[in-house]
Amino acid sequence: MKDLIREAIIVALRMEGVSETVIDRYMADAGEIEFSKTANRSMVAKLNHTIYELRITQKCLDKSSLIQRYISIPMGRYSQTSPGEDEYFVPIDRMLECLEIYLDEDENGICQSVLDVELYQLKIKIEIEGFEGSWCRRPSPSGIYTILSRQSSISRTITCTCLKSEGGGRM
Numbered sequence: 001m002k003d004l005i006r007e008a009i010i011v012a013l014r015m016e017g018v019s020e021t022v023i024d025r026y027m028a029d030a031g032e033i034e035f036s037k038t039a040n041r042s043m044v045a046k047l048n049h050t051i052y053e054l055r056i057t058q059k060c061l062d063k064s065s066l067i068q069r070y071i072s073i074p075m076g077r078y079s080q081t082s083p084g085e086d087e088y089f090v091p092i093d094r095m096l097e098c099l100e101i102y103l104d105e106d107e108n109g110i111c112q113s114v115l116d117v118e119l120y121q122l123k124i125k126i127e128i129e130g131f132e133g134s135w136c137r138r139p140s141p142s143g144i145y146t147i148l149s150r151q152s153s154i155s156r157t158i159t160c161t162c163l164k165s166e167g168g169g170r171m
Contacts (some may be wrong), residue, residue, distance in 0.1 A: 002033040004066060012072040016092060017117030018099060025102040046080075053078055 006027065014025045036043060053075065054061075060071045076092035096114050103111045124136050 005033055006030075008067045011067050011069055012076075015069055015072055017095075017114035018074070018096075019114065021104070022099050022102045022114055026099060027162045029102075050075075114123070 010023055010027065013026070014020075054071070057074050060074065061068060062070060075094070077090055079088040079090055081088055099114045100111070103114065105111050117125055
């Protein structure tokens with residue numbers, strides 16, 4: 001089981017485009033996987049909530065594989081909170097920040113990117129009737145981007161445009 005978990009972590013990081021050097025250093029530093037019981041109701045509730053979220057994305061489940069490659073991408077983008085914190089975070093963003101300690105600097109003292117893939121930048125605009133439109137930008141690996149434009153019955157428009165990122169790496 002421990003070997004399967006280690007392999008699943010490596011596969012998920014590769015799917016996100018994390019460089020092999022960073023993955024190798026992280027796994028070497030990670031140590032042994034340990035299992036323990038929990039008496040913490042907050043943690044049990046969080047696990048139950050994760051199972052609920054998995055039901056929402058069950059169309060992505062690959063019943064022929066123990067490692068769920070295609071569900072890690074959407075699950076890593078669901079907002080979560082840490083125990084004892086009120087602020088939400090996106091797990092993949094937090095993971096990429098944490099992996100920065102495994103980066104090398106080039107000859108100019110500039111850190112290399114955690115990601116080793118070509119990135120596209122999704123520029124997302126959400127317009128809701130009666131409110132000024134709001135824009136945000138999200139990086140997305142080139143292999144998994146989606147362009148979306150939708151108009152719903154309550155006069156809400158969501159528009160995504162895909163812009164090729166200059167230089168690859170994390171934006």
